[in-house]
Amino acid sequence: MGNGLAYTILAIWPLVAIYLYRTRSIQVATLWTIFAGLMVLPVKTAVDLPMLPEVGKDTAPVIAALIGCWLVKRQHISYFKQLGKIKYLVLLYLIVPFVTAGLNSDAVFTGGWYLPSLTYYDGVSSVINQFLLIVPFFIGRQFFKTYDHQLLMFKILAIAGLVYSLPILFEVRMSPQLHLWIYGYFPGSFGQQMRLDGFRPVVFMGHGLTVSFFIAIALLSAITLWKNQIRLRLFSPAIRVYYLAIILVLCKSVGALVYGVLAFALIKWTKPKRQHQIAVVLACLTLFYPLMSIMNVFPHQPIIEMASSVDEERAQSLQFRFDNEEILLEHARERIFFGWGGWGRNRVYDQETGKDISVTDGRWIITFGQFGILGFIAEFGFLALTIFRSYIASKRLKSKSEQPLLAAHALMVGIIMIDQLPNSSLSPWLWLLAGILLGRSEAIIYQSRDNAFSKQNIAKSSG
DSSP states (O other), X not given: OOOHHHHHHHHHHHHHHHHHHHHSOHHHHHHHHHHHHHHHSOSSOOBOXXXXXXXXXXHHHXXXXXXXXXXXXXXXXXXXXXXXGGHHHHHHHHHHHHHHHHHOOSOEEETTEEEOOOOHHHHHHHHHHHXXXXXXXXXXXXXXXXXXXXXXXXXXXXXXXXXXXXXHHHHHHHOSXXXXXXXXXXXXXXXXXXXXXXXXXXXXXXXXXXHHHHHHHHHHHHHHHHHTTOOOSSSOHHHHHHHHHHHHHHTXXXXXXXXXXXXXXXXXXXXXXXXXXXXXXXXXXXXXXXXXXXXXXXXXXXXXXXXXXXXXXXXXXHHHHHHHHHHHHHHHGGGTTTOOOSTTTTSOBOTTTOOBOOOOOOHHHHHHHHHHHHHHHHHHHHHHHHHHHHHHHHHHOOOTTTHHHHHHHHHHHHHHHHHTTTOOOOOHHHHHHHHHHHHHHXXXXXXXXXXXXXXXXXXXXXX
């Protein structure tokens, strides 16, 4: 879809990564390779390769990071080392798409339209795609172990938000035009970006909701740095927070604004233990949401009524999402364990006309429809696992000064999880953030075990 510049910047991204990995630490290079890819690469422009996933905005930074780790830093990425029983979750995540393809060898006919059957070729392609999506998770787990590594992530997120605020402000005033002007096309529906007699900024992320969520995470990082009295060269901590808060308001997304307010209130005014508890609640709510929806025990209607008291338009949007979830979930239950697979088979069509009558907004319903309940457990289990591990680690972390950072990171991943219910924002940069939390948490737990073991040996030798 893109012009020559769009394909050129995709092609040179591995070269950008090689430069970063040659001149910076593996942590700095990884963060900027993944984050900057989200910030500047074109949306929906991709190179389609046989069997392999399309090389585009999501996959190009991951491939570039792999090249940097393997060829420049000479670091092998481990996917099963010291995982324990978690390795079964990894296997489930990679195997489910292949099994799904095998169980969907039947074609689907609806309203005169034909949806092709899946083959094992599709299964292998899906497994490779799953692998690429989760690579940043394992890079984060392996190379981000210390407090300084975790702090570096918060700093770069805050800086990235400040840098991105400039094109955001431009599009708030001039309308979303940068992607069109630079890459030659607008990647989505322009009408969806119109809000409150103005526009949601899109820049190079494809949708205003993605931009607003990115700024919400950057704001959470800035609040954390302020709370921990950590300064950057760019402005004072308080100015950074208030500035990013204004940018978030200008993004015109109610959901992201709620996340920002929640982050501010919890990080500024509650203890790390409470933040961890909230993160665990958010993770559990996300994990059990499909089951609660199937059993009709989730309070959809009260939430709609609450939203209606604030903004009728937002309430109608929620009602629309919940209605679509209901028809998609009903369809998904027909193949509840491994799902319907790709090629639009997970969607719902009019039986007479064959017209697609469903809208898949939430990541959870997309995963549930394509790969069933087992695919959902595998994908969202990874995210929840990082929060549960960090909660255990927080109880073993002796340094009181390091606990606020770990708690804020867990809260960040909790917000990422809960956002997958109404939206589909799960991309490589978010997998990287989750992997970093797991890497840091495991390092704390292992260090605690080693210290306890050393004390036992000293006690035995003294005795």
